[in-house]
Amino acid sequence: MNILFINQYFPPDGAPTGLMLERVANELVEQGHEVTILCAKGGYTGTGRKGPGEGANGLEEQKFRVVRIGGTGLGRRTFLGKMADYACFYFGVALNLAFIRPKPDRIVGLTTPPYLSILARFFSKIRGGDHAHWVMDLYPDVMVAHGMLKQSGIPVRFLNTLARWGFGGRRSKMVLTLGPDMEERTARHLSSSIPRQWVPLWGTSETSDGAAKNKAVQESPKKAPEDETVVLMYSGNMGLGHRFGEFLEVAANAGPQFQWKFHGGGKRRVEVERFLKVHPEAPVTLGDYVPREELSAHLAAADVHLASLDPVWDGTMVPSKLQGIFAIGRPVIFVGSEDCAMGSWIRESNGGWVVPPEDLESLEKALHESLIVKNREEKGRNARKYAERHFQAKRNAARIARYLSQS
Numbered sequence: 001m002n003i004l005f006i007n008q009y010f011p012p013d014g015a016p017t018g019l020m021l022e023r024v025a026n027e028l029v030e031q032g033h034e035v036t037i038l039c040a041k042g043g044y045t046g047t048g049r050k051g052p053g054e055g056a057n058g059l060e061e062q063k064f065r066v067v068r069i070g071g072t073g074l075g076r077r078t079f080l081g082k083m084a085d086y087a088c089f090y091f092g093v094a095l096n097l098a099f100i101r102p103k104p105d106r107i108v109g110l111t112t113p114p115y116l117s118i119l120a121r122f123f124s125k126i127r128g129g130d131h132a133h134w135v136m137d138l139y140p141d142v143m144v145a146h147g148m149l150k151q152s153g154i155p156v157r158f159l160n161t162l163a164r165w166g167f168g169g170r171r172s173k174m175v176l177t178l179g180p181d182m183e184e185r186t187a188r189h190l191s192s193s194i195p196r197q198w199v200p201l202w203g204t205s206e207t208s209d210g211a212a213k214n215k216a217v218q219e220s221p222k223k224a225p226e227d228e229t230v231v232l233m234y235s236g237n238m239g240l241g242h243r244f245g246e247f248l249e250v251a252a253n254a255g256p257q258f259q260w261k262f263h264g265g266g267k268r269r270v271e272v273e274r275f276l277k278v279h280p281e282a283p284v285t286l287g288d289y290v291p292r293e294e295l296s297a298h299l300a301a302a303d304v305h306l307a308s309l310d311p312v313w314d315g316t317m318v319p320s321k322l323q324g325i326f327a328i329g330r331p332v333i334f335v336g337s338e339d340c341a342m343g344s345w346i347r348e349s350n351g352g353w354v355v356p357p358e359d360l361e362s363l364e365k366a367l368h369e370s371l372i373v374k375n376r377e378e379k380g381r382n383a384r385k386y387a388e389r390h391f392q393a394k395r396n397a398a399r400i401a402r403y404l405s406q407s
Contacts, residue, residue, distance in 0.1 A: 001405055002102055003105065004036045005109075006039075006093055006109050008039060008089055008112045009040065014292060016201075025037060026064075027398050028401045028405060036067060038067050038093055039067070039068055041070050069089055069096065070092065071092065093116070106173065108133065108404055110136055118165065124171055131171055133174070133176065135178070138177075139163060164191075167186075167190055167194065174194075174197065175195070176400060177198040178317075181314050181340050185316065199399050200341070201320040203320065204324060229258065230258050230376075232259065232333070232367075233299070233306065234263070235290065235302075236321045238269040238271075239266040240267050241313035243357060244272060244308070246357065246358065248271065252275075254367065259285075263286075263289065304332070306333055307335075318342070322345060327384070331351055331376055332351060333363070349382050353366035
C-alpha cells in the first residue's frame, strides 16, 4: 500500500508528534508499504531547519519519502504567526495532495494543525483512495478546554460538524487515539460504523525500546539515608493543560528535604518564573528543555517525577511524559483525575501517587511517603515493569502501523 501522512512537524524537528510518526513510518516500510510524509520546512520553534540530505525539491533520500512544504516560518511565538504558518501549510498540503505521484492509496491525517482530517477525506475521494486518522489532539474539544470557545456555542457546533465530516464517510478506515479516555471522547465525533482503537505512545529517549542503554538508568534509584534531599522533577511541556499551582504552593513551605526542579517551556512556565521572584529562598530551580540525546540521564537524575493534567483537558490529549518517566524506572506524583489515561495507568501500575486537583493535603501525604527510600524503589520498579509491558516503542509503533494500514 502507498500511504501518505500529513503532519506539520517531522524530524530533525524535535516535536513529539513528528518523532512518533517517524517511528511508525519506519515500521510501515518494514511491513512492506511505501510511505510519504507531508510536513513543514519550518521547525516547532520556527527555526526552519532542514533534514540531512534534503535538496531544493524538498525530498529526502530515506526509507520513506519526505516532502517539506515551505511557509512563513514564523513559528509558535505569536498567535498570528502560528495562524500564518497553518494557512501556508494547509495550502501546500492541498496542492501536494492534488498532484503528488504516485497517487496515495491511503491518506492519514494527524492533528497538527487542526482539521487535517478534512483535507484527508476530501482528497482521498479526489485521488481514488481512502483515509485514516491518528488523533494526537482532539478538536474542537481542545479549544473548549483552552477557554477559547464555549461548549454550547454555535462555533463549537459548527466545528463539531467539521470534525465529524472529516473523520467520517464510507472510505474512513480507522480513527486511532492515544488512550481510553481519548477514544471515548473521540467516539462522540464518529458514527458507529467507523473502526476505532487506541494505542499508547512511548518515551522519546533510548530507553523506550525496553533496554536502558544509559548507565545512570541501569542503576536503581540511589539508596540514600532517609534524611537525604529528595529531587522532585517536572520535565517537559508547560502547556495550558497542565497544573503547577499545587506543586508551587507546597514547595513554598515543604522544607529543605526536597529539591524541586522544573525544566521545559510553554504558556505556564511564567507561573514558575513568578513564583521564583516571590520566593527566591525556595528550593526551586527552573531550566530549559533538555536535548533528546541527554534525556535519559536527565530523567534518571530525579528521585520522583511530577506530572499534571487539568481534568477539563481529559480525553482531549494524552501527554507522553509518563511513558518516558516509567521507562527509566522512576515513580510519579500526578495531580489530576484518577480516571484519565495518566491517572489510570499510575493506579494500575502502582507506579506513583495520584492527587486530586487542589487537594494539598493529599499532595503533602504523597510527598511524605516519597521520602521513604523503600517506597520510591518499589514504585519505581512497578513503573519500569509497566512500561515494558505497555509502553515499548517497537511493539506499540508496530501496532499503530498495522492499524493504520489495515484494509
